[in-house]
Amino acid sequence: MNPTDKHIRVTLIGAGNVGTQLGYNLKQSGCDIRQVWSAHLANAERLAERLGATATDRTEDLADGSDVYLYAVKDDALQDMAKTVSPTGGIHIHTAGAVSMDIFKGKKERYGVLYPMQTFSKGRRISFADVPIFIEASSAETETYIRTLAKSLSHTVTSCSSEERKVLHLAAVFCCNFPNVLYDIAHSLLRETSIPFETMFPLMSETIEKLRLMTPREAQTGPAVRGDEQAMARHLSLLEGNDNWQDIYRTLSQTIASLHAEGEQIKK
Amino acid sequence: MNPTDKHIRVTLIGAGNVGTQLGYNLKQSGCDIRQVWSAHLANAERLAERLGATATDRTEDLADGSDVYLYAVKDDALQDMAKTVSPTGGIHIHTAGAVSMDIFKGKKERYGVLYPMQTFSKGRRISFADVPIFIEASSAETETYIRTLAKSLSHTVTSCSSEERKVLHLAAVFCCNFPNVLYDIAHSLLRETSIPFETMFPLMSETIEKLRLMTPREAQTGPAVRGDEQAMARHLSLLEGNDNWQDIYRTLSQTIASLHAEGEQIKK
Numbered sequence: 001m002n003p004t005d006k007h008i009r010v011t012l013i014g015a016g017n018v019g020t021q022l023g024y025n026l027k028q029s030g031c032d033i034r035q036v037w038s039a040h041l042a043n044a045e046r047l048a049e050r051l052g053a054t055a056t057d058r059t060e061d062l063a064d065g066s067d068v069y070l071y072a073v074k075d076d077a078l079q080d081m082a083k084t085v086s087p088t089g090g091i092h093i094h095t096a097g098a099v100s101m102d103i104f105k106g107k108k109e110r111y112g113v114l115y116p117m118q119t120f121s122k123g124r125r126i127s128f129a130d131v132p133i134f135i136e137a138s139s140a141e142t143e144t145y146i147r148t149l150a151k152s153l154s155h156t157v158t159s160c161s162s163e164e165r166k167v168l169h170l171a172a173v174f175c176c177n178f179p180n181v182l183y184d185i186a187h188s189l190l191r192e193t194s195i196p197f198e199t200m201f202p203l204m205s206e207t208i209e210k211l212r213l214m215t216p217r218e219a220q221t222g223p224a225v226r227g228d229e230q231a232m233a234r235h236l237s238l239l240e241g242n243d244n245w246q247d248i249y250r251t252l253s254q255t256i257a258s259l260h261a262e263g264e265q266i267k268k
Numbered sequence: 269m270n271p272t273d274k275h276i277r278v279t280l281i282g283a284g285n286v287g288t289q290l291g292y293n294l295k296q297s298g299c300d301i302r303q304v305w306s307a308h309l310a311n312a313e314r315l316a317e318r319l320g321a322t323a324t325d326r327t328e329d330l331a332d333g334s335d336v337y338l339y340a341v342k343d344d345a346l347q348d349m350a351k352t353v354s355p356t357g358g359i360h361i362h363t364a365g366a367v368s369m370d371i372f373k374g375k376k377e378r379y380g381v382l383y384p385m386q387t388f389s390k391g392r393r394i395s396f397a398d399v400p401i402f403i404e405a406s407s408a409e410t411e412t413y414i415r416t417l418a419k420s421l422s423h424t425v426t427s428c429s430s431e432e433r434k435v436l437h438l439a440a441v442f443c444c445n446f447p448n449v450l451y452d453i454a455h456s457l458l459r460e461t462s463i464p465f466e467t468m469f470p471l472m473s474e475t476i477e478k479l480r481l482m483t484p485r486e487a488q489t490g491p492a493v494r495g496d497e498q499a500m501a502r503h504l505s506l507l508e509g510n511d512n513w514q515d516i517y518r519t520l521s522q523t524i525a526s527l528h529a530e531g532e533q534i535k536k
Contacts, residue, residue: 017489075491075499098491098499117471119489124481130470156467164461170503171454175468176475177490178520179447183476184484184527186439193432197483199424200443201476202398203385207444208451208472211465213392216452221285221387222445223343223366231343231366235438244523251519252446255512259452 007032008149011062011090012053013081014072015043017120018095022072023051025128029152034066059084066090068149070114079103091142097169100162101136112137112146115165116154119176128153134160134168185245189238217259224256275300276417279330279358280321281349282340283311285388286363290340291319293396297420302334327352334358336417338382347371359410365437368430369404380405380414383433384422387444396421402428402436453513485527492524 015038033051038044041057048055071094092111104111137143223231283306301319306312309325316323339362360379372379405411491499
């Protein structure tokens with residue numbers, strides 16, 4: 001088994017957003033996807049057809065002989081899958097940010113993690129080239145193998161322990177899932193106006209681009225960091241009738257104010 | 269006074285982040301910046317020198333004869349400035365998202381708003397070409413003038429009432445200031461690891477890019493929308509010791525869950 005072989009044989013366990021995108025990108029990088037498993041046979045079949053693989057919804061049908069068994073199932077299901085997937089040969093790799101590598105311990109011989117830190121949705125195809133991939137492995141030799149596989153997908157491959165990966169995954173929630181729900185609220189607010197949501201894109205992009213030059217602390221703008229109580233009171237009154245959004249507005253504004261008050265004290 | 273003249277004469281009131289960036293861009297588009305006012309003379313002088321203007325920190329020294337008096341001061345100060353700026357000729361334009369045009373009513377004859385919706389920080393020069401600008405004016409004729417001025421700065425110029433602009437400004441807080449404080453928390457979390465904050469950029473960018481194809485509701489990913497209680501419990505335990513961050517985590521996760529529960533009900 002040599003990771004520089006053109007045709008690493010892969011069994012793909014999971015055909016959701018992550019599994020689908022991984023499947024496409026692995027195939028493109030020259031892997032031979034042999035089998036696709038999903039709890040829903042139709043999903044497995046749809047993806048398997050595109051990848052030139054066979055499909056199954058029965059873990060007992062998963063065949064021996066793959067170089068890599070790649071698990072892209074829900075976090076909650078991983079522990080069980082590590083047990084029920086019967087082949088023990090090959091390298092067993094899960095793709096979850098928040099789950100320890102140890103779920104494979106005592107169940108498989110060689111195993112590891114390949115966590116592509118990105119947000120995957122149906123209907124949007126992701127090129128893995130720029131997606132940071134974090135890897136971990138049960139041995140140095142296995143890590144070398146997983147690294148080569150990851151490098152065939154992405155420019156950015158980093159070793160990361162399960163402990164660090166947990167913090168990374170939490171940071172990803174704060175950089176993706178939580179900003180997105182704030183965009184969702186903005187989207188709802190703008191529906192009451194004639195202004196399309198697309199208008200916000202330059203602002204949203206610049207908010208990120210600034211961070212290439214300065215820290216988020218330095219980049220903070222808006223009423224809360226200026227201590228502009230009048231503007232904040234006006235905003236809260238616009239949010240009247242939605243306690244949840246008012247709560248978010250207050251909590252985040254207070255956080256901004258207190259983080260910057262700390263900064264002021266440090267300066268003094 | 270013809271807005272297509274190459275040299276619109278501008279008095280710039282305010283030399284902070286917005287005033288500075290506006291000054292640069294107006295000069296570049298061919299305006300003649302005559303005078304710069306700031307409460308801090310050194311700030312006025314620094315900017316005036318770059319713009320080929322004179323500097324003052326005394327409102328009584330502001331000269332008559334400009335085509336445009338452009339106010340880029342703090343929201344709280346605008347009402348007073350509209351009164352104390354003595355020239356009444358020319359068009360008086362403020363640049364604030366959250367302040368009504370009516371602060372000029374009864375004080376100036378021709379007035380309006382030119383709100384560039386962007387986040388401005390020292391040390392980062394902004395090209396206005398892609399910045400959406402929202403305008404409003406005291407008369408149709410004045411609006412035509414302000415529109416021409418705004419179009420010399422940006423491709424995207426939209427008329428917007430004071431009422432709509434308030435909602436827009438609130439949406440901007442949800443699209444910029446609030447995501448930024450979440451990035452700040454992620455930045456702090458990652459400092460405890462060996463992973464640099466820059467690693468998050470592809471994820472942050474993709475979170476926005478997805479919204480060109482789907483709504484934020486459709487784009488939502490992460491433990492809260494999956495209802496992955498275990499992952500959320502692990503995240504909350506990682507945040508132990510910081511009640512504020514735990515509070516933010518809980519509030520935003522619950523918001524995601526409830527917005528998507530509504531969606532499920534609508535589907536049924």
